[in-house]
Every structure is written in structure tokens, then in C-alpha cells.
Amino acid sequence: MLQLILSLIAISGIGALLALFLEIADSYIADYGESHILINNEKDLVVEGGSPLLSSLMENEIFIPSACGGKGTCSLCKLRVLAGGGPVLPTETPYLSKEELENDVRLSCQVKVRNDLKIEIPEELFKIKEFRVSIEKVIDLTDDIKSIQLKILTNEEGISFKPGQYVQLKVPKYEMTRESEYRAYSVASSSEASRDLELLITKVADGAVSTYVHDYMKEGEELTINGPYGEFYLQESDKDILLIATGSGLAPLLSILHQIEREKIGRKTTLFFGARTVKDLLYYDEVKDFETRLPDFTFMPTLSRPTEEDRWQGEKGRVTNLIEKYIPENAPLEVYICGSIVMVESCEDLLKKKGISEENIFYDKFE
Ligand SMILES: Cc1cc2nc3c(=O)[nH]c(=O)nc-3n(C[C@H](O)[C@H](O)[C@H](O)COP(=O)(O)OP(=O)(O)OC[C@H]3O[C@@H](n4cnc5c(N)ncnc54)[C@H](O)[C@@H]3O)c2cc1C
Ligand code: FES
Structure with a gap:
């Protein structure tokens, strides 16, 4: 058994080394010369071939969402590549639905510019x-x-x-x-x-x-x-608002709280915020202060591992416990969740079980 595992590790190691070697050789030896990228049938960019489509566009000040920095893990850099993109790579397929594959959608960080390309970019990205x-x-x-x-x-x-x-x-x-x-x-x-x-x-x-x-x-x-x-922002509606975050996931929700105050949005708003201990409750006083400044706002922090010194009298457990405890079935809510993938997905599952439909759940996953 041990021998089999060692052989498998050796084979995958050799495979990875070979791929790395080919990649390095490709970048040093191959000379693709100039290529044209025709964008939306209008704009013709001339770029030096050999780089990923994403970085070729960025060098020409066309910025495509790419939260992972081109590592092929965020799937935000999707574009339609109508011609010249070559075959879809195994690094792309886990992120592309059947419909997207049929519509020539690709991950622009994975498509290399080796020849002339014809692509489509949504107009709003030019801003x-x-x-x-x-x-x-x-x-x-x-x-x-x-x-x-x-x-x-x-x-x-x-x-x-x-x-x-x-x-x-x-x-x-x-x-x-x-x-x-x-x-x-x-x-x-x-x-x-x-x-x-x-x-x-x-x-x-x-x-x-x-x-x-x-x-x-x-x-x-x-x-x-x-x-x-990004598309994580407050929607126009009169539904009650539930904000959920852990850690630095509080960031966009703070910006949204400032907006609710500035625009005098009267919707009932609740923030569930999860941390481990009292010292992980960043901006506690600032968030608590929104309760005095907004017409209908409740801040509900919860600690998953409070220490004795914390002398914590508030809610205990994860943010999902607060959903279980306080959110009634079919509540007329719009929910905004931000933080780690695991936290966002657990909240989403639970909210759906409570009858809150997908269209009313918005999130940013931080990995
Ligand atoms: C839309 C969006 C908004 C974001 N906003 C914020 C924000 O406001 N504040 C913030 O701190 N981060 C935010 N992130 C996450 C951030 O973009 C980076 O992913 C994070 O900072 C890690 O980058 P890194 O270069 O340090 O780690 P990398 O070099 O990318 O990763 C190193 C290793 O850590 C793992 N890893 C990556 N991210 C995490 C993570 N969050 N938790 C645990 N393991 C991880 C990776 O799988 C890898 O193995 C956001 C992400 C997205 C998609
Ligand atoms: S930039 Fe993240 S997958 Fe392409």
C-alpha cells in the first residue's frame, strides 16, 4: 500500500515538474509575435503574444474582475472568447457550466494569447x-x-x-x-x-x-x-435587511451601514457578527453606535470561543446559531453575507431551508 502511495506521489510529482518545465520553456523559447485582440467587434488591440488574455487586457488598461490575481481559483474573470482561444483547459472546466461552455465563455486568466482573438467584454467593465x-x-x-x-x-x-x-x-x-x-x-x-x-x-x-x-x-x-x-450592494426594495459577517467580512457591511445612515434608508436592519473572543470583535463600539444613529438597527454579535476573562453575557456560538434562533420561516428578508466560503455556504443553506429564496441572498466569499 505504502509503495503504491509513494509511486502515485512520484508520478504526480514528475507530471507537475514536466508541466512546469513546459511552461518555462514556452515562456522563454516560444515567440508568438504580435497578435490582434478584437473586442466587441469594435476595438482592435495589438499585443505581444505569449501572455494570458487577462494580463494582456490589463496592460492595455482594460480591467477584468480577477480577485485571485489570475491563479484560476476565483472564476470571476469569465469572458466570451469567440475565436482563437484554443481548447478549453482542464483548469477551466470545473468553473464553467454546460451553458457557459456552449456560449464560448472562458476564464481569461487561463487563455493564452497565441494568435489573433475575438472576444466580448461587458460594457460596464470599461469604467x-x-x-x-x-x-x-x-x-x-x-x-x-x-x-x-x-x-x-x-x-x-x-x-x-x-x-x-x-x-x-x-x-x-x-x-x-x-x-x-x-x-x-x-x-x-x-x-x-x-x-x-x-x-x-x-x-x-x-x-x-x-x-x-x-x-x-x-x-x-x-x-x-x-x-x-462586484455586485454585492444594497438592492432597491422595502424588505427588511439581514447582514451577516465574520472577521474582515465586516468591511463591505460597514460601508453599507454608512449608506443606510447617509441615505436615511428606513428599512429594519439587523447585523449578525461572528467572532471567536471579545478581542476579535473589531469595531464593536463603532457598530454598536449605529444603533443610536439608524432608525431601526440591531447589532447582534456572537462569540464562538469566549474566554473566562471575556465575561461575555451576549450570544454564544456561530452566526448560524443566530439564524436558527431568530430567523422565522419564510421571513420577508433580503440577506447580505460576507466572509469565508464555509461560513457563507452554511448560512446560505440554512436560510434556504428557512424558506428564503436564492434571489434574496447576496454574498461575497473571501477565498
Ligand atoms: C470579492 C472578494 C472580496 C474580498 N474582500 C476581502 C477583504 O475585505 N478582506 C480580506 O482580508 N480578504 C478579502 N478577500 C480575500 C482576499 O482577496 C485574498 O483571497 C486573501 O487576502 C488571501 O490572499 P493572499 O494573497 O494573502 O493568499 P494567497 O497567496 O492567495 O493564498 C495562500 C493560501 O491560503 C489559502 N487562502 C486564501 N485565502 C484564504 C482565506 N481567506 N482564508 C483561509 N485560507 C485562504 C489559499 O487557498 C492558499 O492555499 C476578498 C475576496 C473576494 C473574492
Ligand atoms: S482571475 Fe481568478 S480565476 Fe481567473
């Missing part, structure tokens, strides 16, 4: 811009979450975004990475102060961008962001 920013302030909110306050330098009006949307932060190559990397971070600040943005960033073990932010980034440093992106 996404790149901005130079300075890091004004870095504050420790908890042991593993920092608040990063940015100022946009390159544009007087700043960035126009809907509360709930995210930007992509690009950090330079450093000792943990082979090239500059970017990832998605939701905007926590109010959309009024659009030259000043706040992001809340959790440190992920061995994570390329979050480690840079936590251990290398300095106040005064200049970086680049692009955006805004």
Missing part, C-alpha cells in the same frame, strides 16, 4: 480604472486584521463605488513572490469620502498579498489599486 494610492495609516484592529487607510493620488474625484463593492490591491514583488500580485479587498469606508478608502485585511498563513500587507507594507508607501468591482 473600471487604475489608481495610484498612498498608504496613509495602518492600524491593528485584532491579532490578525489590520485597517489600511489609503488616499487616491492620481485622481481629484477619487473612485466612485457602490457601498459593498471591492477593489483589487496590487503589491510589488517581494521575497515571498516571483512577481507583483493583486487580490480583492472590499471597501469598508463610506462611498462619500471617495479619495480616502479603508480596507480591512486579514492575515492568511503564507498568503502572498496579506503577508505583504501585514509584515512589509509601510505608512507613506505608494501602491496601485483598480476597481470598483
Whole structure:
């Protein structure tokens, strides 16, 4: 048995090495020359062949949502490639439905520009811009979450975004990475102060961008962001609002709370926020204060592992316990959930079992 496992590891190791070798050889030896990318039958881009379609577009200031930075794991970079894209790769198929495959939808980070291409890009993506920013302030909110306050330098009006949307932060190559990397971070600040943005960033073990932010980034440093992106924002309706978050998932919900206050939205709003202990309750006082400023807002934090020193008298357990306990069957709610995949999916399953339909559940998954 052990021998079989060792052989399998050896075979997959050789396969991975061979793939890496072919990739490196391809990038050094192959010369694809110039290629044309015809966009929406209108715009003709001339690019140097050999790079992924996603980065070729970005180099020409066409920004496609790509929260994972082109690693092929977020599936947000989908575009229609009508000609020249070559066969669909095994790295794409898990993310493409049968209908998408029939409609020539591809992951633009996986399609390499080897010849002329014909593609389609939704018009709204042309509004996404790149901005130079300075890091004004870095504050420790908890042991593993920092608040990063940015100022946009390159544009007087700043960035126009809907509360709930995210930007992509690009950090330079450093000792943990082979090239500059970017990832998605939701905007926590109010959309009024659009030259000043706040992001809340959790440190992920061995994570390329979050480690840079936590251990290398300095106040005064200049970086680049692009955006805004995403469809996670308050819908126009008169339904009650349920907000659910854990950790830095609070970021877009803070921005939405500022919007509810600024626009005097009178809808009954509840926030379920899950943390481990009292010291993980970031922005507790600030969120609690919304109860005095909004006409009908309730903040319900819950702790999954309160310590004795916490002397916690509030709700205990995970945010899913609060759904079980407080959300009645078929409640007329619109729900906005943000945080880890596991948390979002558990909440979604439970809400559906309670009769809340898919159209009334909105989320951003942070992995
Ligand atoms: C729409 C959207 C909005 C987001 N907003 C925020 C935000 O406001 N604040 C924030 O902190 N993050 C946010 N994220 C997550 C963020 O984009 C990065 O995925 C995260 O910072 C990890 O990036 P990294 O480069 O440090 O790790 P990577 O180098 O990408 O990953 C390193 C390893 O960690 C694993 N991993 C990646 N992400 C996580 C995670 N969240 N938890 C546990 N393991 C992980 C990976 O599978 C990999 O094995 C958001 C993601 C999306 C899709
Ligand atoms: S950029 Fe994330 S899958 Fe393509």
C-alpha cells in the first residue's frame, strides 16, 4: 500500500515538474509575435503574444474582475472568447457550466494569447480604472486584521463605488513572490469620502498579498489599486435587511451601514457578527453606535470561543446559531453575507431551508 502511495506521489510529482518545465520553456523559447485582440467587434488591440488574455487586457488598461490575481481559483474573470482561444483547459472546466461552455465563455486568466482573438467584454467593465494610492495609516484592529487607510493620488474625484463593492490591491514583488500580485479587498469606508478608502485585511498563513500587507507594507508607501468591482450592494426594495459577517467580512457591511445612515434608508436592519473572543470583535463600539444613529438597527454579535476573562453575557456560538434562533420561516428578508466560503455556504443553506429564496441572498466569499 505504502509503495503504491509513494509511486502515485512520484508520478504526480514528475507530471507537475514536466508541466512546469513546459511552461518555462514556452515562456522563454516560444515567440508568438504580435497578435490582434478584437473586442466587441469594435476595438482592435495589438499585443505581444505569449501572455494570458487577462494580463494582456490589463496592460492595455482594460480591467477584468480577477480577485485571485489570475491563479484560476476565483472564476470571476469569465469572458466570451469567440475565436482563437484554443481548447478549453482542464483548469477551466470545473468553473464553467454546460451553458457557459456552449456560449464560448472562458476564464481569461487561463487563455493564452497565441494568435489573433475575438472576444466580448461587458460594457460596464470599461469604467473600471487604475489608481495610484498612498498608504496613509495602518492600524491593528485584532491579532490578525489590520485597517489600511489609503488616499487616491492620481485622481481629484477619487473612485466612485457602490457601498459593498471591492477593489483589487496590487503589491510589488517581494521575497515571498516571483512577481507583483493583486487580490480583492472590499471597501469598508463610506462611498462619500471617495479619495480616502479603508480596507480591512486579514492575515492568511503564507498568503502572498496579506503577508505583504501585514509584515512589509509601510505608512507613506505608494501602491496601485483598480476597481470598483462586484455586485454585492444594497438592492432597491422595502424588505427588511439581514447582514451577516465574520472577521474582515465586516468591511463591505460597514460601508453599507454608512449608506443606510447617509441615505436615511428606513428599512429594519439587523447585523449578525461572528467572532471567536471579545478581542476579535473589531469595531464593536463603532457598530454598536449605529444603533443610536439608524432608525431601526440591531447589532447582534456572537462569540464562538469566549474566554473566562471575556465575561461575555451576549450570544454564544456561530452566526448560524443566530439564524436558527431568530430567523422565522419564510421571513420577508433580503440577506447580505460576507466572509469565508464555509461560513457563507452554511448560512446560505440554512436560510434556504428557512424558506428564503436564492434571489434574496447576496454574498461575497473571501477565498
Ligand atoms: C470579492 C472578494 C472580496 C474580498 N474582500 C476581502 C477583504 O475585505 N478582506 C480580506 O482580508 N480578504 C478579502 N478577500 C480575500 C482576499 O482577496 C485574498 O483571497 C486573501 O487576502 C488571501 O490572499 P493572499 O494573497 O494573502 O493568499 P494567497 O497567496 O492567495 O493564498 C495562500 C493560501 O491560503 C489559502 N487562502 C486564501 N485565502 C484564504 C482565506 N481567506 N482564508 C483561509 N485560507 C485562504 C489559499 O487557498 C492558499 O492555499 C476578498 C475576496 C473576494 C473574492
Ligand atoms: S482571475 Fe481568478 S480565476 Fe481567473
